[in-house]
Every structure is written in C-alpha cells, then in structure tokens.
Amino acid sequence: MNALPPSTLVLGGARSGKSAYAESLFGEAPALYLATGQALDGEMAERIDHHRRRRGAGWSTLEEPLDLADALDNVMRPDRPVLVDCLTMWLSNLMHAGRDIDRCLDRLCEVLSAPNGPVVLVSNEVGMGLVPETSLGRAFRDHQGRVNQRVAAQCRRVVFVAAGLPLILKDVS
Amino acid sequence: MNALPPSTLVLGGARSGKSAYAESLFGEAPALYLATGQALDGEMAERIDHHRRRRGAGWSTLEEPLDLADALDNVMRPDRPVLVDCLTMWLSNLMHAGRDIDRCLDRLCEVLSAPNGPVVLVSNEVGMGLVPETSLGRAFRDHQGRVNQRVAAQCRRVVFVAAGLPLILKDVS
Amino acid sequence: MNALPPSTLVLGGARSGKSAYAESLFGEAPALYLATGQALDGEMAERIDHHRRRRGAGWSTLEEPLDLADALDNVMRPDRPVLVDCLTMWLSNLMHAGRDIDRCLDRLCEVLSAPNGPVVLVSNEVGMGLVPETSLGRAFRDHQGRVNQRVAAQCRRVVFVAAGLPLILKDVS
Numbered sequence: 432m433n434a435l436p437p438s439t440l441v442l443g444g445a446r447s448g449k450s451a452y453a454e455s456l457f458g459e460a461p462a463l464y465l466a467t468g469q470a471l472d473g474e475m476a477e478r479i480d481h482h483r484r485r486r487g488a489g490w491s492t493l494e495e496p497l498d499l500a501d502a503l504d505n506v507m508r509p510d511r512p513v514l515v516d517c518l519t520m521w522l523s524n525l526m527h528a529g530r531d532i533d534r535c536l537d538r539l540c541e542v543l544s545a546p547n548g549p550v551v552l553v554s555n556e557v558g559m560g561l562v563p564e565t566s567l568g569r570a571f572r573d574h575q576g577r578v579n580q581r582v583a584a585q586c587r588r589v590v591f592v593a594a595g596l597p598l599i600l601k602d603v604s
Numbered sequence: 605m606n607a608l609p610p611s612t613l614v615l616g617g618a619r620s621g622k623s624a625y626a627e628s629l630f631g632e633a634p635a636l637y638l639a640t641g642q643a644l645d646g647e648m649a650e651r652i653d654h655h656r657r658r659r660g661a662g663w664s665t666l667e668e669p670l671d672l673a674d675a676l677d678n679v680m681r682p683d684r685p686v687l688v689d690c691l692t693m694w695l696s697n698l699m700h701a702g703r704d705i706d707r708c709l710d711r712l713c714e715v716l717s718a719p720n721g722p723v724v725l726v727s728n729e730v731g732m733g734l735v736p737e738t739s740l741g742r743a744f745r746d747h748q749g750r751v752n753q754r755v756a757a758q759c760r761r762v763v764f765v766a767a768g769l770p771l772i773l774k775d776v777s
Numbered sequence: 778m779n780a781l782p783p784s785t786l787v788l789g790g791a792r793s794g795k796s797a798y799a800e801s802l803f804g805e806a807p808a809l810y811l812a813t814g815q816a817l818d819g820e821m822a823e824r825i826d827h828h829r830r831r832r833g834a835g836w837s838t839l840e841e842p843l844d845l846a847d848a849l850d851n852v853m854r855p856d857r858p859v860l861v862d863c864l865t866m867w868l869s870n871l872m873h874a875g876r877d878i879d880r881c882l883d884r885l886c887e888v889l890s891a892p893n894g895p896v897v898l899v900s901n902e903v904g905m906g907l908v909p910e911t912s913l914g915r916a917f918r919d920h921q922g923r924v925n926q927r928v929a930a931q932c933r934r935v936v937f938v939a940a941g942l943p944l945i946l947k948d949v950s
Contacts, residue, residue, distance in 0.1 A: 446922020558617030560733020560906020576619020731790030733906020749792020
C-alpha cells in the first residue's frame, strides 16, 4: 500500500524538478498519470515524451485537457494513486477554450474535498516576476494564483520545490 | 490586546494570498489599513474594493501613495495595529513621481527601526523570473529587491507566502 | 580554518541578497572570487564594482566567463574557499558562445562531485514568472532550471535566499 496522504499539491517554478519530485512520491505499485497537456507542437511533444520515459512502466496514462475534475472523480480509487500534471496547463487550456475558470475550480475543489484515493497535483508558481505587460498575462497569473491558493487549501500536504528540493508548506496528513 | 510583534514583513508573489494572510494576523480589535494603491483604473478599483470587502468593519483606511514613512510615523499607536499594503505599489508610485528611492527607503527604515505600535507590511517578490527586457523593468526589480532586503532587516518577523501558506523566514519577536 | 561545507549552492531571485549572503559565509581568511561576469556595459561594470567594494581586501579575483569547471578544478585548495558568482551569468555566456550546455554542466558536476576545497556557488531562480514569450527565453529558463537542479544534487548544502534571509533547502554537511 501507498503512504501517500489523500491529497498533495506540489508547487514549483518552471524546470524546478517539481514533476520528478511528484513522481518520486509514488512507489512501485500501479499508478495513473492524468495528463492535462496535449502535444500541440514539437516542443511540447518532446517534453511529454521525456516525462513518459522517466515514469517508465507501471503507469497508465489518461489525457484530459479540460474536464479535469470529472475525470479525476471517475478514476480515483483507494488502491491506485493518481498524478495530475499539471494544473497550469489545465488553466491554460480552460482559458483558451473560454471556460468559466471559477466554476471549473469550484468543481475541482469539491472533488478534492473528499478524494476516493490518493492524488498528487502539480502546479506552477508564476507570480514572482514583474507584472506581465499584457492583460491576458495578468489574467493568467491571477487565475493561477487563485488555483494554487484554493487547491492548497484543500490538500493535506503542500510542497514547494526549488532546484529539485522539497520544502514542506503544509502537512496535516 | 494584539499578539503581533512590533514589525512584520509579509512577502509573496502576485496572487499568493499574502494580503489575506497579512489580514489574518489581525484580531478583532480596531486596525488601520494604510493603502499605497490608488484606484487609477477599473482593474485597480476592483481589487481595492475586493480587499476592502474582505477586511470588513473595524478597519479604518488611510491612503498615502508617496509619503508612506511620514504617514506611518503619524498613525502608529500601541493599541491599534497598522497594515501597510503594499510596498510594491508604493515603490511604483515613487518611481512614477520621480522621487529619490533611496532617501524614501532610508526614511521608512528609520521609522521601522523604532515603531510606536505594531505594523505589518506587505510586499511583492518580483525577482524570480527572467531578466526584464526594459531598463525600467530592471530598475524596478532592483529597487524592489533592495526595499525587501532593507525592510526585512528592520522587521522582527518576515514571512514568505506561497499558495496562501506561510513560511517563516525570520522570527526574533 | 573555515567551517564551510565542501560545497554550497546559494539560490535566489534577482536582488534577493544572495551574493551578500554567500559572501557572509566566508570568514576573515583569504578567499578566491571566481567571477563569471564581464563588464561589457556600464550597468554591469557598476554592479561588479559594487560587489568588489563590498568584499573588500583578503579576496583575490579570477575571471572566467566560459570554462568554469576547469578554472574551478584548478583553483580549489583545502585552505582557501572559492566563491563562484554566478552560474546564471556563466549560463548566459555559454549560450551566447554557442557552447554545448549539457557537456559544460556535466563537467561542472564532475568537478563538484569531489571538490578539493570549500566552494560556494551562487545561482538565480528564474522560473517563477510567466512563460517567456521568446523561444530563447524559454531555452534559457529551461537550462537554468537544469543547472540549478543538477548543481543542487551535487552540493552538500543548498540555501534559498529571499529578502536577504536564508532558508535551508538541503544540509548533509
């Protein structure tokens, strides 16, 4: 059995090692990778492939760019932990698709408030640079900040990753 | 009475929950909100209004975009804590007004070195992205970094906030 | 003698006080400053000069913009600690010179895996803002993230600095 708490948020900057750290939380037992990213261009396809090779066998993969909360609700099981990678790509997809961010976030938090099995979610910290020049950039940053705050409030454990090293922000597991 | 230390700096990225965290440090007793932001456009007006509604009654508000140190010096009282939100907007105002940043910062540090009552200051971390493309952007980032370092050196407690969760950087209270 | 561990990485945002913190780790004994930056313009020259004045006497300086690993390997001695400032400038130099980043990083990690004397390395966190708009910006951020992760994995101690205040991310010294 897995020692993962019911819910964990792994937060970090770009190339902080947050995905590798999140994966390291999983043991050898079968796990599900719930991917929000889509290989729309070569740069992205390369990253997805790199992550897939690193995880290796034992993982099954499900792709869901938009309806993450429902997908997560459907796949959570006590005996198989889920890795959601990542909330930043999910948010980006929602914005491009014109979805109501607050409603989607409400639904995700609802699912996370009573998880049916262990789940680890990865998200980016994007608010520690200068104010973005475009209103779209500012909107994205604002939404991402709210996503991180609200998901962090639901999760039992929150870990900040920098240079591949974890810093525990919250642990009530 | 309030358990706040004489001086606290709350540092965090945009939409990190730093203002809400800072407000949570205050009890039910009357407090003063010393605002450096001005409602110059709709986006800003909305944010100010959102913050005001969250704080609720019991708070009085004073707006001072530029002469923060003197304003703070005037209003500090042992029985009424002050929340300064935020140093980033103050810095932005000073730069637009062509003020001498170092002198203004010296004066603020002087006031903070012997506070007449509890004060909590909120500031942004803005230096964890790529190098800004414009020299104005670089200058802002440099000034903000110096403001944060020097105010942190004066404060008894310094808290870093990410995803709404506090991380104590300094506590000599 | 110096209480420095064999290897320390000091990580922080721009103007976070990371260089000053790194310097504070050195005692009064002679030390070597291994500079990766070059005074190519006035802004940069001013910064280099500011850092030099702060360090004062007792420090010797060596400049090496590109072949950092070899330079470090040559100068490490048990009785004289080295400060490398900084890996971000080194990375920028390597990219401008068209060097093979991964190979240079492999070599640096090799040198750091068995240091002949205490070394402290300074590096920037650059991945906590929005996604850079240019592919060069994204490439830089990706490389910097990898540099930080791999050097952090080699170092005995890793310290994150914000507002001049240290947060220990790793300590196996």
